[in-house]
Amino acid sequence: MPEIEIGRLLRSNTSACVVGCRVAQAGLPAFGSLVRIPLGNNYQIFGLIYDIHIEDDGLVRQLVTSERVDEEVLADNRMNRNVPVEFSVLHAGYEQDGRIWHLLPPRPPLSLDAIYACEPGEVARFTGEGRFGYFRHVLRAADVPVGELLAAHIRQTQAAQATHGREDWGQAAVQELITLLRDDYPQLMSVLGALADIV
Amino acid sequence: MEPEQIGYIVGGSLKENLRVRLTVPANSVQEGAFVVVESGDWLFYGLVTDLQLGATDPRFADEQSEQRLPAGLAALLHGQTLFTNLEVMPALMAERPPDPGDPRYETYWAAHKDEKPHPLPVKTIPAHHAPVRMASKGDIAEIFGDPAEKGRFIIGYTREQGHPVCLDLEKLVQRSSGVFGATGTGKSFLTRLLLAGLIQSNVAGALIFDMHNEYGPDDTSSDTNQRVPGLKGKFPGKVRLVGLGRGATVRNTPCDFQLEIAQKDIEPADIEMLTRELNLKETTPTTLAALDREFGVNWFHHFKEMKYGAKVENDEGKQVDAPDSVAFWAGGAGVNVAAAEGLHSKLGRVFNKPYIVEHPAADTIGEIVKALEAGQHVVLSFGDFETDLDYLLVANILTRRIRAAWEKKTNDFRSGKASEPKKLVIVVEEAHKLLNREMAAQTAFSTIAREMRKYYVTLLIIDQRPSQIYDEVLSQLGTRICGWLGDDLDIQAVLSGLASKDSLRGMLARLQPKEEVLLLGWGVPMPLPVRSRRYDDKFWEELLGKKLGKQDESTLLKELGF
Ligand SMILES: Nc1ncnc2c1ncn2[C@@H]1O[C@H](COP(=O)(O)OP(=O)(O)OP(=O)(O)O)[C@@H](O)[C@H]1O
Ligand SMILES: [Mg+2]
Numbered sequence: 001m002p003e004i005e006i007g008r009l010l011r012s013n014t015s016a017c018v019v020g021c022r023v024a025q026a027g028l029p030a031f032g033s034l035v036r037i038p039l040g041n042n043y044q045i046f047g048l049i050y051d052i053h054i055e056d057d058g059l060v061r062q063l064v065t066s067e068r069v070d071e072e073v074l075a076d077n078r079m080n081r082n083v084p085v086e087f088s089v090l091h092a093g094y095e096q097d098g099r100i101w102h103l104l105p106p107r108p109p110l111s112l113d114a115i116y117a118c119e120p121g122e123v124a125r126f127t128g129e130g131r132f133g134y135f136r137h138v139l140r141a142a143d144v145p146v147g148e149l150l151a152a153h154i155r156q157t158q159a160a161q162a163t164h165g166r167e168d169w170g171q172a173a174v175q176e177l178i179t180l181l182r183d184d185y186p187q188l189m190s191v192l193g194a195l196a197d198i199v
Numbered sequence: 200m201e202p203e204q205i206g207y208i209v210g211g212s213l214k215e216n217l218r219v220r221l222t223v224p225a226n227s228v229q230e231g232a233f234v235v236v237e238s239g240d241w242l243f244y245g246l247v248t249d250l251q252l253g254a255t256d257p258r259f260a261d262e263q264s265e266q267r268l269p270a271g272l273a274a275l276l277h278g279q280t281l282f283t284n285l286e287v288m289p290a291l292m293a294e295r296p297p298d299p300g301d302p303r304y305e306t307y308w309a310a311h312k313d314e315k316p317h318p319l320p321v322k323t324i325p326a327h328h329a330p331v332r333m334a335s336k337g338d339i340a341e342i343f344g345d346p347a348e349k350g351r352f353i354i355g356y357t358r359e360q361g362h363p364v365c366l367d368l369e370k371l372v373q374r375s376s377g378v379f380g381a382t383g384t385g386k387s388f389l390t391r392l393l394l395a396g397l398i399q400s401n402v403a404g405a406l407i408f409d410m411h412n413e414y415g416p417d418d419t420s421s422d423t424n425q426r427v428p429g430l431k432g433k434f435p436g437k438v439r440l441v442g443l444g445r446g447a448t449v450r451n452t453p454c455d456f457q458l459e460i461a462q463k464d465i466e467p468a469d470i471e472m473l474t475r476e477l478n479l480k481e482t483t484p485t486t487l488a489a490l491d492r493e494f495g496v497n498w499f500h501h502f503k504e505m506k507y508g509a510k511v512e513n514d515e516g517k518q519v520d521a522p523d524s525v526a527f528w529a530g531g532a533g534v535n536v537a538a539a540e541g542l543h544s545k546l547g548r549v550f551n552k553p554y555i556v557e558h559p560a561a562d563t564i565g566e567i568v569k570a571l572e573a574g575q576h577v578v579l580s581f582g583d584f585e586t587d588l589d590y591l592l593v594a595n596i597l598t599r600r601i602r603a604a605w606e607k608k609t610n611d612f613r614s615g616k617a618s619e620p621k622k623l624v625i626v627v628e629e630a631h632k633l634l635n636r637e638m639a640a641q642t643a644f645s646t647i648a649r650e651m652r653k654y655y656v657t658l659l660i661i662d663q664r665p666s667q668i669y670d671e672v673l674s675q676l677g678t679r680i681c682g683w684l685g686d687d688l689d690i691q692a693v694l695s696g697l698a699s700k701d702s703l704r705g706m707l708a709r710l711q712p713k714e715e716v717l718l719l720g721w722g723v724p725m726p727l728p729v730r731s732r733r734y735d736d737k738f739w740e741e742l743l744g745k746k747l748g749k750q751d752e753s754t755l756l757k758e759l760g761f
Contacts, residue, residue, distance in 0.1 A: 174272065178279045182255045189264075192276065196268050 004117045006035060006087065012108040015091050015137065017047065019115045020084030028085075032152025034118040034126060035089055037109045042097045045105040046118070046126050046134075048153060050144050051088035057081070089115070090141055092134040093126065100126055102133030124164035127157050132176040139180060139187075146187070147194035150177065155198040170199070202360075206285060208236060208329045216248060216702065217324065219285040219331045225250060231706050231717075231728035232359055233334040234287055238325030242295045244318065244334070244342055246726060248702035249286035256280065287331070288702045290725035291318040291342060318342055318724060336362040342724050352396035354389075354680070355716065355729030364729045368396060370722045371678050372403040372624050375648045375658040379665045379693050380682025383422075385714050386661050387413050388734045389680060390626065391430070393659070398434050398576050399742055403622035405576040405659075406567070406601065408594045410585070410628045415440045415578035416452040430578060433739060439570050441563070441579045443593060444554035449580040456566055458579065459559035462499040464596055467491050470546070472595060472641040476588050477545045482538035489532045500557060503550045507543050548588060564597060568604045571623060587632055594633060598625060598643040602656060609654045620655045630660035631667035639669035648672040665692040678722025682731075683710040693719070699726075 006029060007021025017037070021028070029035060031049055038044040056064075063069050063077065094105040118126070127134075138146060138153075154173050161169035174195060181188035205228060211217035217236070221228065228234075228247060236243040254260035259280040265273040294316040297303040318341070334342075334357070344351040344365040351365040371393075378386045378393070391414060397405055407414050407430075415438070418427040431440045431452065442454035467487035474483065490498040505528055509521035520527040529539035549555070567577050579597070581589055601623070611617035627633060627644065639645040648658050649671065660676075662668060666688035674696035681693050690707050694700045697719060703726055707717055714731045732738060 171271075171275065175275050175279065178276055182280055185256050185258045188276075189262075192264075192268055192272060196272055199269050199272055 006115045006117055007084065009037070009109050009111055009113045009115065010084075010086065011111070014104050014108055015141070016050075017089050017091070017109055019087040019089060021087065021115075022079070022081060022084060029087075029117040030152070030156070032149055033156055034092070034123050034153075035087075035115050036095075036118055036122065037113050037115050039107075039109060039113060043094065045094045045109055046092045046100075047089035048092050048134075048138065048149065049087050050090045050138075050141070050149050051086075053086040053088065055083045055086065057083045087115075090137055090144065092137055093129075095126075100129040102130055102136075104137070120160035120163055123157055123160040124166070128161065128164075128166060128169065132173060135173075135176060135180060147191040150191055151194035151198050154195065158198075174199070202333045202335050204330045204332050205234070206331045208238075208325050208327055208331065209284065210327075211287075211324065213289070213321065213324055217243075217245065217287040217289055219287050221250075221283040221285055225252075225283040227359075228285060228333075229358060230709060233339065233357055233727055234285075234331055235334050235338050236287070236289070236325045236329050236331050237295070238329035240295050241323075241325070242293050242338075243289050243321060243325050243329075244291040244293070244338065244725065245287040245289040246702070246706075247285050248288045248706065251284045251286065252281070253284050254281050285331075286702075288699055289321040289324065292321045292323070293318040293341070315341075333359065334362070336360075339364060343727075350400055350402060352393070352400065353732055354392065354718065355731045358715070358728060358730050361730070364718070364727060366393075366396075366678070366718070366723065368400050368402045372397070372622050372657055374652055374677030374721065375660065375672075375675060376678035376680070376720075376722060377630075377665070377673075377676045377693075378659070378661045378680045378682075379684065379689070380663065380716070381684055381686075381689075381712075382663050384682030384710075384712060385716070385731055386663070386682060387411075387628075388427075388714075389682075389716065389731055390414070390659070390661055391427075392732055392734050392738065394430060394576075394626065395433065395738075395742055397624065398430065398437055401574065403624045403657075404571045404574060405624045405626060406571060406597075407576070407578045407626040408590070408597075408628065409578050409580045410590050412449055412580045412582065413628075414626075415580050416450040418450070427734070428739065430576070433743070434576070437575055439567075439575050439577045441567060441577055442582050443579070443584050443589070444582070445556075445560065447580075447582050449582050454580070456561070456563050458554065458563045458567075458593070458597075459561075460555050460564075460593065460596060461559050462503070462555060462557050463496045464564070464600070465499045465549075465555070465592075466599075467498070468641055469592060469596055470549070472638055473549075473588065473591060475637060476591060477548065479545060480538065480541060482535060483542055486529075486534050486539050486542050489534045493528075493532055499555075502543065502546070505543065507540060549592065552584075552589070552592075554584070554593075564600050567597070568601060571601070572608075572621060574621060590629070591632060594627065595642050595644070598647070601625070602643050602647060602654070605656045606654050623656045624659050625656065626659045626661070628661045630658075630662040631664050634660065634668045634672050636667075636669050639672060645669060645672050648675050665689050668692065670695055677720055679719040680716050681707060681710075681719060682716045683712045684708070697726075 007019045010018045010020045029049055033049055036044050036046050091105055093102040154170055158170040177191060205223045206219040206221040209218050209220045230247055232247040234245055234247060264276055297307050339362045344367055346353050346363050346365055350368045352368050353363045354366045355364050378390055380386050394405055397403055409415055415431045416429045417432055418429060420427050430438045439455040441456050441458050442449050443458050445457055447454055447457050490502055494501045505525045506523050507525050509524035510518045511521040513519045525540050525543045526536045529536045570577055605620055608620040612619050633642050633644045647656050673692055679693055684690050684707055690704055694703055706728060716731055717728045719726045
């Protein structure tokens, strides 16, 4: 199975990192999907894409004001950007020597480390481990649209889990979220509002 | 098989009951349910006294989220944030012996010598999260006794699962007891059951004052028009039916004896007891004392023979009181004439009672005592004499005589002159008429209720208005069996002298209006509401059918003269 490289690391800290890539990189992952950053020595970090950011540059500003943009120019601008598309990734856990942890990675990835989208099998394996420990990181994150992120993540993951024999994963995930958020009424209702669209 | 878990302990205290988070639908548990908590080496037995809806945050309860969220999601949310708590009043606790697989099994039974652990009053509470389940048939037998044991009588069934609940008849007759409930709640039917059990098990003799002719002869149910068998028909050899007055029959059943009361048996106190009934004046005791002084035991006879307002002409041609007039006697005895004449006219109702005679044809009271001593049971049917006056007068006189007889027997027994007297239960319907505050000091009944346990006589009182019964008598009642009561004062009266009144009060008020009773008091291990056993053909089959064991064969042969 071909590994889909999304891009390479721009910056990181313990709990999150930002990845840059060219638009052309095929099959760009979506908001809420799971990615992995292999770091060698049987160690890789998993994360959730929680923000996709497209920065402008001088040329784009120019083109935006011009009357008509040529198809060719448009394509060229997208393919050969000066500024990369940025993906913000929330660290969700890591794998060390074949074992998955839903804890923050002990060492963040370094600049230019390559980032890959996860295959359904990898998604099922990471999200099926333990009891949804990585939800903690999502719920704690500041400036993240928690409800939307979870809804998107659960919808995508449910499909991956279903093909791997866990039809009830989505329900268990929602149940766990309710347990975690029972004491935070506004947050829970906002998450449930988002989830209402996917069940 | 153990019944499934219904919840787990989430809090509570000894004083304020336990709180249990329910894990099954709320409608599968009712107030009054008998539950068992398993906590480590102990089992706690308790009663559900309340069910409460709760939410982890009140907003989850306030918001009708099922309208905003898809059904599946709403169900998940409610499952986690909305819940029902039970309030459980712990009543008893018992050590839980280790299971046969347990390494402590051998040592435990070696130390306890096959003795089953006894339930104790609760002195501690179960741990957090201890599982709670409905009581099984075995749990109920553990606490209330096994129906197969001797002296255990099934009085009803638990309301949810219908497990049989027993009364210990020995304990029932050890102290006075009461059957209460508003009219139509099934007191008379329940008393029939109890009496049948007592007679069958032979733990005590019974003297029944059958004011409404319900217990002795067969009867017809007032609301179903079905035939209700009486005790006489079912126990022809053991029950004596006594009618009041010469020639008495009760509902066309001939009586075994007819009770006549000798005038000599009426004491001034018997009349004083009727103060309210006859509307007597305060001067009555003085007049009665004078009569007693002058005529002794024959006072009633002499007073009755006196003529009210009789006059004769004296030598001077003047109208004066005749020598056989009330006024003449009063003048001579130094008693106020108006008071004496007033009393005489008011006693007219008593003088006219045909069952009060100068010379009874037989010593029926003596025969009743003898029958009771011989292990028989006596139903005194009032027949057509259904007024309160008849009931008060006859019940009191008879009870006084019986009490005296049993007191003597007990004293003889204590001094080694006689064998132990047989236990006797005196059954009184409409007990408040005899045991109200005003009469309490004057009737033999209150003496029995308060102290006669030591003379082997106790009462079984049946009443719809327990609040009218003297508190001192009420608080002495051992076993109380109580049907639905609407009146707060009545409820309070039934619970007098018992702990955890608050929890029980609501339970009493919410019993079914018919055929449900709360068992209470010293005579039962813990309070429990039950569905009353039905008094029907099946009951008689169970009671009498079971009976034909060896022992009964021999008594049967004996009765036949072998
Ligand atoms: N254990 C029972 N078995 C069968 N029927 C019962 C039982 N308990 C009550 N009933 C029914 O309820 C009716 C009323 O019962 P019962 O006559 O015993 O009431 P009560 O409490 O004695 O009323 P009151 O105070 O007016 O004498 C009966 O006629 C009978 O049909
Ligand atoms: Mg009745």
